[in-house]
Amino acid sequence: MSTISYTFTVNGIERTTDEKKPLIRYLRDDLKLYSVKDGCSEGACGTCTIVVDGCAVKACVLTTDRAVGKNIITVEGLSLREKEAFVYAFGTAGSVQCGFCIPGMVMAGKALIDRNPDPTEDEIKKAIRGNICRCTGYKKIINGIRRAASILRGEEEVRQISQFTGKMMPEQNEFISVVGSNYDPERASGIENYENKGNSSQYGMGQNVFRIDVRKKVLGYGKYPDDIGPEYFVPVDRPDLIMEQTGWGEKEYADASAKGLIKPGKTIYMKEEPLVNICVAVDPEMPPMAYASAVRSQYPRAIVKKIIKEKAESLPGVLGVLTAADVPNNKVGHIQQDWDVMIAEGDTTRMVGDTICVVVAESPYILEQAKKAVKVEYEPLEPVRSISEARAEGAPKIHSGGNLCQTRHVTRGDAAKALAESAYTATASFTTPFTEHAFLEPECAVSFPYGDGVKILSTDQGAYDTRHEVAIMLGWEDCQERIVVENQLIGGGFGGKEDVTTQHLTALAALKYNRPVKMKFSRAESLRVHPKRHYMEGTFTVGCDENGILKGLDCEINFDTGAYASLCGPVLERACTHSVGPYNYHNTDIRGFGYYTNNPPAGAFRGFGVCQSQFALESLLNVLAKKVGISPWEIRYRNAIEPGLELPNGQIADVSTALKETLVAVKPYFDDAPEDRVGIACAMKNAGVGVGLPDKGRAELRIKDGLVWVFTAASDIGQGCQTVFLQDVAQATDLPITKIWIGNSNTENAPDSGTTSGSRQTLVTGEAVRGAALMLRKAMDEEGVNEDTLDKLEGRKFFYEYFEPTDKLGSDKPHPKSHIAYGFATNVAVLDAEGRVTDIYAAFDAGKVVNPLSMSGQIEGGVLMSMGYALTESWPLKDCVPTAKYGTLGLLRSTDIPELHAIHVEKDELLKASYGAKGVGEITSIPAAPAIAGAYYARDGVLRTKLPLENTYYTKSEKK
Amino acid sequence: MAKRIRKTAYVRCRGGSPMLEGIDRASLPRDCSAILKLYPDGISKCRYGCLGGGSCEAACHLAAIKVRPGGPPAVDNDKCVGCGLCARVCPQNLIEIILPDRNIQPKCSNRDSGKTAREACDNSCIACRICERECPAGAITVAEGKPVIDPAACICCGMCAVKCPRGVIRDSNGIMTAD
Structure with a gap:
């Protein structure tokens, strides 16, 4: 036994431990200080930032032995005044989206403010340089820290706000307003005869309402699945534990008991915030929470000869090792069920992220030992690395049906004739990379036996989708209600949390061992397993007449969808249907192919295929504009879709269509910028699933x-x-x-x-x-x-x-309605003399702006994500094996951001559904990348056909 | 206008290498170049380390760098303006001018690796490359037997300082390591 112990102060209390381990583990596992978020445990992301002796430090880097004698503060240990200042400042500044980076940002901000009560914007950027935020584009976090500093200096007041929400002065947002014609969509029944009388609501449409989740995210008491520890499960016969968890007194306990709240399966919520779960009462016989983790394939393609698990199973504290034989139906998949839950002995792996077996143990420490004790014998095979290898003759079949996962053919008019008759054409082949979502919260789920089935505490993008996938695996499709999925807080998704990752495996283990089971991905595992944005190789030809009026488009889009389909079908479809852009021309021949390879899978990612095809199309428009002799703005304006015109798919552009208005909104900035340093791009993006599905x-x-x-x-x-x-x-x-x-x-x-x-x-x-x-x-x-x-x-x-019905792709209606709405956008990117992006003017038509602060937060974050896609982000593969770590993905940091100008374009004429709001989530990450590419094209006349763009200020060769 | 950010001198040696036999420190000249002329292979087991002759101290107009008996000089960050005069006179090239907020820095200039480096000094970099592997940001490359941190990529998380088995990489904030 070790006799050495380590003593330090945490939030004012002296603590001693004899375990030498990363401080994050001590703070979270021993002290239950769950504001210290575990985003990577590698030192890269900053979510676990705490203050140690006045310095902002990552708790995953510092260890208990090195912390001896130090004074440690977490969000829980802030003074009441500091807490209120940060909640108010971050709420009113719109700093909080998914919230997973926020406690770390707060602590980095606190360390700065303590040292420098009146920091400049640059000083704040520097102070949070080690903290990644994937949602906000940092701008609103910087504003939040500045406002917190101002409050703590006594210059601004924390106004009393009603409970958790509050109204406030609008930030600087720019609006333009345009009147269109009337539009009367098909309406569902039930309310059409009832006029909405509430038209002046203080908290209704168009108000900067304080987000409802700010307080629990800023102060870190809101629960993500990883914040559920063994103490969450309290036996019904242990009032002492229940009172400890809830902070109840005897009387409150008695009241709750009388109300029937303390029964197995009942979740107990915070009194002050009745949607924050504190614990769940469980049967006294239920054993404590166990931990599960997958042993993953060492090879992208190999035959699993033998899984030797006996040694692992014999270790004390190991509950067992689950293999494919333990899975009732060994297939999952969001749309196509082609994804093996585990690779059985004798079967062939398809990627390095494949699950070979799942180890379940009583503690995370034993779990790691047991995983190492599992030996797997493989017969490695040559992997299929790329689209060209996948379609080569004699290529190994990754799935029994062959390597062509999905195809789409979208045609209208006569593209070949239109292009032959065009005065000018432009052709190029483009490649765009896989992109990692890099959401701050790694995948995690906790499942426990519940009723006659299982309850899954999840972090995903669709509770019912997850339920459906788990039901398929369990063979419970006709009794899905036995599975209950409850989303906790979700630390970012961006499309990367649509497929099941941990949910089904924990459900399987919880049912097998009849106890709660938690599984959390390490960051490296997350980078390997969840589907990415599709890699694309595409050839585009677009033609126009002598006035720059677009005539036709021919293109072939090839996607690498990796080992599994995930959402390949719909993503490929959206890439194809949107490749024509938001322009008024009707001769198109678009061929799309999605190929299986042995790379990790690709699926949904904000922009949903359109980021790829719009980059190609918008880049070629600049070439055509040059040939015609008009400006890149002009060619877009001449072709821009307007209400009443046919979209390239034949759908009539509805009254809310405001592409031209977005072009007008950015024109002053485009005109003011030096001609050789400015780029522009438009985009459109569907809202709603559409294409005939029951959405x-x-x-x-x-x-x-x-x-x-x-x-x-x-x-x-x-x-x-x-x-x-x-x-x-x-x-x-x-x-x-x-x-x-x-x-x-x-x-x-x-x-x-x-x-x-x-x-x-x-x-x-x-x-x-x-x-x-x-x-x-x-x-x-x-x-x-x-x-x-x-x-x-x-x-x-x-x-x-x-439900507003839509028409499926390929409908023979003259004007099929593919989607219930489309959003439109124009972005302008400006470079400085050295080629650095200094400003992005981002105008978005999202219909009615429900919450201007939230909308500009979406825009800033999406635009910065798009800028990363354009310039710095990469997720490289070496023989199908991802080589990047979270910290080397090229995610833009606070010190890299340009001036992000969110422009909300709101017309008077709106759709009638949802007060006219069309949504803005995805389109925000589409146009900035081609706008930036356009700026470089203007700068040096070189058409860059690859992302991330080559030879820019941001590539290493040019960077000082 | 943005304030000009003051840089500071950083000495890439912690001392700790034993003096070579037969050399009496007291008899050495108070000039590092002169010492090096007398002893071209240095005066201690590590030929790359600080000679202790005080040339840097003599060059500094602000009394911001001071030799310590038996060890490399200490820099007073409050006084140092990062002019670089000390760096220019150090014949061992041990002094670099850096931004003071770059708190995670290697403090050794030994160019050997493995056993040779280990035997030269208790505080020497042995070029094991653990820092290179552990750096989450890919900011470190071991070149010429010692770690080089790319300031554009480094996020000062301190992982390298915590993982360095030789205590070469230091945290000048005194959190991850004593400074």
Whole structure:
């Protein structure tokens, strides 16, 4: 036994441990200080930043032995004044999206402010240089820290805000407004005869409402799945433990007990914030939480000859090693079920992220030992590395059906003839890379036996999707309700959390061992396993007449979808249907192919295929503009789609279409910038899944304890849809937000409202919430109920389903409606003399701007992500094996950001659904990359056809 | 206007290498170049380390760098303005002018690797490359037997300082290592 011990002070209390380990493990596992987030445990991401002797330090780097004698502070240890300052400052500045980086940002900010009470913008940027944020583009975090400093200096006040939300002065946002014609979409029934009377709501449409999740994210008490430790599961016969977890006194315990809250399976929530779960009561017989982790393939393609697990299973504390033989149906997959849950003996691996077996043990330490004790014998085979290898004759078949996973052929008019007759054409072949989502929160899930099935505490983009995938694996498709999926806080997704990763494996283990089981990906594992943005090789030819009017497009798009399909089909489809751009021409021949390879899989990623094809098209438009002798702005304006015109797929552009308005909005900036340092690009992006699929929004409002509870299983992955729903209800009912609670995304008590994908939650689920809220308003009016007498409606439920049908791809209608809405955008990028991006003017048409602060947060974050895609990000592979670490992905840091100018373009004429909001999540990350490429083209006349762009200020050769 | 950020001198040697036999420190000239002329292979087992002759101290107009008995000079960051005069006169090229917020720095200039380097000094870099492997940002390359940190890539997380088995990489904030 070690007799050495390490003593230091944490949040004012002297602590001693005899374990030598990274401080993050001590703070999280021993002291349960869950504000210290574990984003990488490699020192790269900054989510675990704490303050040690006045310096901001990463808790995963510092170790307990080196911390001896030091004074350590976490968010939990901030003074009340500091806490309130940061909550208010970050809320009003819009600093919080997914929230996973936020406690680290707060601590980096605190260390700076303590040293320098009035920091400049540059000093703040420097102070958070070691902290990655993937959501915000840093701008609003910098503003938040500056405002916190100002409050702590006594120059700004923390205004009393109602509970967790508050109204405030708008930030500087630019609006332009244009009147269009009338548009009358098909409407679902139920509310059409009821006028919305709430038109001046304080917290309704267009207001900068403080996000509902700010406080729990800033102060770190909101729960992501990784914040669920063994103490979360409290046996019903242990009042002492329940009181310790909840902070209840004897009386509160007795009250809760009398109300029947302390029964196996019942989740206990915080009193002050009834949506933050503290613990769950479990059967006294239930053993404590166990830990699971996968042994993954060493080779991208190899026959698994033998899995030798006996040694691992014999280790004390190991519950067992699960293999394919333990899986009722060994296939999962978001759309196509082609993904082996585990690779069985005798089968062939498809990627290095493949699961060979899952080890379950009583502690994370034993788990690691046991994983090392599992030996796997392989017969390595030559992998299929690329699209060309995949389609080569005699290539090994990765799946039994061959290597062609998906194809699409989108045609209209006669592209060949149009191009032959064009005065000018431009042709080039483009390649764009795989991109890693790099969300700050690695995949994690905790499952436990529940009722006659299992409950999964998840972090994903669609609770019902996860339920469905797990049901397929368990063979429970006809009794899916035995599986309950509840999303906790979600630390970013960007498309990377649509497929199951940990959820199904923990469910399997929880059922097998009849106890709670947690699985968390290491960062390296996350980089290997979840699907990326598709790598593309594509050849595009676009033609125009002598005036620059576009005539036709011919293109072939080849996607590397890696080992599994994931969302290859829809992503490829969107790449194809959007490759024509938001322009008015109707001769297109677009061929899309998605190939399996032995690379890690590709799937959904913000932009959904359109980032790739728009980069190609927009780059070629600049070439055509040059040939015609007009400006890059002019060629886009001459061809821009307008309401009433046909989109390239034949759909009639609706009244809300505001592409031209976005072009007009950025024109002054385009004109003011030196001609050889400015680039421009447009984009369009569908909102809603569309293409004939039953994409429904559902919401249920329930009146309970005199409050309105909004239930919908929409995942808020940081984009802020829960706050949008709050505003929808406030607008429809005129109720103050203190009367409205937004329930958790949970398949047991919230209706299926589809996936957080396709920029659909604000529009599709938003409309369902609006519909239900109008039903409530109608009932309030009929029964003379106001905000103080809501209890008269106690127990009432208001359910609304929104469904606007669309037409499938290839529909023979003259004007098929592919999607219920499209958003439009124009971005302008400006370079300095050295080639550094200094400004991006980003104008977006998202219909009605529900929450300007949230919208500009989406824009800034999406635009910076697009800038990274253009210039710095890479996720390289060597013989199908990813080589990057989180810190070498090339993610832009706070000191790299240009001036990000979010411009909201809001027309008077809007769609009728969801108060006219169309959503903005995905389109934000599309146009900046081609705009930046355009700026370099203007600078040196070289058409760059590869991302990240070559020979720029940001490539190592030029960088000083 | 942005304030000009003051740089500071950083000495890439911690001392600790035993003097060669037969050399009496007291009898050495107070000039490092002169010492090197007398002893071209240096005066201690590590031929790359500080000679202790005080040339840097003599060159400094601000009394910001001071020789310490038996060890390399100490820099007073409050006084140092990063003019670089000391760096220019150091014949061993041990002094670099850096930004003071770059708190994670290697403090050894030994160019040998493995056993040779280990035997030369208790505080020597042995070029094991652990820092290179552990750096999350890919900011370190071991070149000429010692780590070189790319300041554009380094995020000063201190992982290299924590993992360095020889204590070569130091945290001048005194958190990851004593400074």
